[in-house]
Amino acid sequence: MPKRVDRHERRRLIADALMRVAARQGLEAVSLRHVATEAGVSPGLVQHYFRTKDEMMAFAMDVVRDRSQARITGAVSRLGEDPPPRHLLRTMLTALLPLTEESRADGRVALAFLAYTAVRPEAAAGTREGTGQLVDFVAGLLPASRRDAAAGVLALMEGLGLYLLGGQYTVEQALAALDTHLDSLYGPADGAPAR
Amino acid sequence: MPKRVDRHERRRLIADALMRVAARQGLEAVSLRHVATEAGVSPGLVQHYFRTKDEMMAFAMDVVRDRSQARITGAVSRLGEDPPPRHLLRTMLTALLPLTEESRADGRVALAFLAYTAVRPEAAAGTREGTGQLVDFVAGLLPASRRDAAAGVLALMEGLGLYLLGGQYTVEQALAALDTHLDSLYGPADGAPAR
DNA sequence: TCTTTTGCGATGCAGTTGCATTGCGAAAGA
DNA sequence: TCTTTCGCAATGCAACTGCATCGCAAAAGA
Numbered sequence: 001m002p003k004r005v006d007r008h009e010r011r012r013l014i015a016d017a018l019m020r021v022a023a024r025q026g027l028e029a030v031s032l033r034h035v036a037t038e039a040g041v042s043p044g045l046v047q048h049y050f051r052t053k054d055e056m057m058a059f060a061m062d063v064v065r066d067r068s069q070a071r072i073t074g075a076v077s078r079l080g081e082d083p084p085p086r087h088l089l090r091t092m093l094t095a096l097l098p099l100t101e102e103s104r105a106d107g108r109v110a111l112a113f114l115a116y117t118a119v120r121p122e123a124a125a126g127t128r129e130g131t132g133q134l135v136d137f138v139a140g141l142l143p144a145s146r147r148d149a150a151a152g153v154l155a156l157m158e159g160l161g162l163y164l165l166g167g168q169y170t171v172e173q174a175l176a177a178l179d180t181h182l183d184s185l186y187g188p189a190d191g192a193p194a195r
Numbered sequence: 196m197p198k199r200v201d202r203h204e205r206r207r208l209i210a211d212a213l214m215r216v217a218a219r220q221g222l223e224a225v226s227l228r229h230v231a232t233e234a235g236v237s238p239g240l241v242q243h244y245f246r247t248k249d250e251m252m253a254f255a256m257d258v259v260r261d262r263s264q265a266r267i268t269g270a271v272s273r274l275g276e277d278p279p280p281r282h283l284l285r286t287m288l289t290a291l292l293p294l295t296e297e298s299r300a301d302g303r304v305a306l307a308f309l310a311y312t313a314v315r316p317e318a319a320a321g322t323r324e325g326t327g328q329l330v331d332f333v334a335g336l337l338p339a340s341r342r343d344a345a346a347g348v349l350a351l352m353e354g355l356g357l358y359l360l361g362g363q364y365t366v367e368q369a370l371a372a373l374d375t376h377l378d379s380l381y382g383p384a385d386g387a388p389a390r
Numbered sequence: 391t392c393t394t395t396t397g398c399g400a401t402g403c404a405g406t407t408g409c410a411t412t413g414c415g416a417a418a419g420a
Numbered sequence: 421t422c423t424t425t426c427g428c429a430a431t432g433c434a435a436c437t438g439c440a441t442c443g444c445a446a447a448a449g450a
Contacts, residue, residue: 023314024314025314026310026311026313026314026315027223027310028222028223108310108313108314111309111310111313112310112313112314114306114310114357114361115221115222115303115306115307115309115310116221117361118221118303118306118307118360118361119219119220119221119303119307120221121362124361124362127361127363128361128362128363131358131361131363132363148371148375149372149375149376149379151364151368151369151371151372152351152355152372152373152375152376154354154358155351155354155355155357155358155364155369155372156347156350156351156354157354158353158354158357158358159349159350159351159352159353159354159355159357160347160350160354162309162350162353162354162357163326163346163349163350163353165313166309166312166313166319166322166323166326167316167319167323168322168323168326168327169346169350173346174346174350176343176346177344177346177347177350178347180343180344180347181344181347184344184379184380185379
């Protein structure tokens with residue numbers, strides 16, 4: 001066999017370039033040639049690793065999902081063992097919010113893909129059950145009497161992310177809204193962390 | 196002067212076609228020729244009423260804003276005089292959620308424009324202060340002790356809309372999450388536990 | 391050394407894009 | 421009736437799109 005190449009790594013390289021283009025100029029600016037230029041490779045190489053543009057898009061969407069998943073597990077693992085539920089939940093939620101410039105870029109890409117899949121339901125595959133599991137997990141962190149608020153917590157987080165990206169809310173406003181909501185879920189706050 | 200034509204009405208006709216295309220196939224499919232075909236007019240006419248594509252997009256965004264504004268005032272005006280605050284708030288919020296097939300289409304368009312403006316901040320002009328005013332208005336409907344939850348209510352609504360469009364939540368789940376949240380703001384309606 | 395297989399660049403092509411230009415018919419004022 | 425001016429269609433064009441094809445170089449096995 002001739003030259004061996006880590007195929008998956010090359011695909012990631014290209015997908016990263018795609019995400020940079022999408023974060024800067026939107027999905028409409030994502031073309032084979034733009035992505036190739038951004039990645040510093042030839043257009044032919046992009047075609048070599050993705051037979052079609054749809055395949056490239058699908059792969060990039062997976063990378064976005066993996067990234068946000070990694071964001072959660074990373075932030076959570078930085079907590080100690082058995083953190084208080086409220087603290088754990090807040091850590092997860094803030095990990096998903098576009099608070100830093102870097103995560104804002106990711107957020108813009110995720111938003112672009114959201115609009116993308118809203119019109120191509122067949123491409124939404126993985127997303128569906130992902131949130132389902134998240135809802136269940138969040139429910140386990142809430143006080144027993146408030147388990148039914150799990151779906152609302154996630155929706156609140158998503159909406160705050162949207163307003164953050166749109167510039168309607170500042171970081172402070174978004175965090176304040178989040179903590180206000182957590183207060184109402186865990187009972188009147190005094191001992192609660194980070195306020 | 197020769198033939199007189201209602202210029203604004205023609206522009207609306209074109210913008211409506213644009214929104215139909217965007218709702219069906221996304222903003223990427225919005226081109227002069229597609230919109231013209233959808234509107235049943237010649238491409239030249241579209242160019243006649245919008246000198247550039249950006250101008251057309253900006254006009255369509257205004258129409259989207261007007262439509263959602265009309266959705267609110269329409270739903271509210273269908274209430275009687277001086278409705279209870281919670282009822283008024285719930286009516287407003289459900290008017291903005293993509294619950295019917297028609298409002299789902301509008302929601303997809305709004306989502307597409309959201310991703311569009313996230314990458315072109317200069318095009319977001321009107322949106323910003325719109326939400327600001329809405330937050331203030333919502334705050335006025337909340338119990339005095341919970342005024343600080345206004346931003347969260349709107350964010351929750353936005354997030355529910357997102358999940359509705361994405362198919363993660365059903366209409367029932369979204370409404371349940373909304374009512375659960377309203378319960379915790381206004382106090383338990385009857386047997387339901389709030390905090 | 392020769393052959394085969396793989397990675398990848400180069401080129402070409404039909405279709406689409408936004409936009410500028412041109413021309414023409416029709417309607418209103420003279 | 422003539423003329424001007426507006427409403428709009430038609431055509432053209434350079435730039436771009438995704439994708440198919442071809443070809444070549446390098447590396448591993450023979």
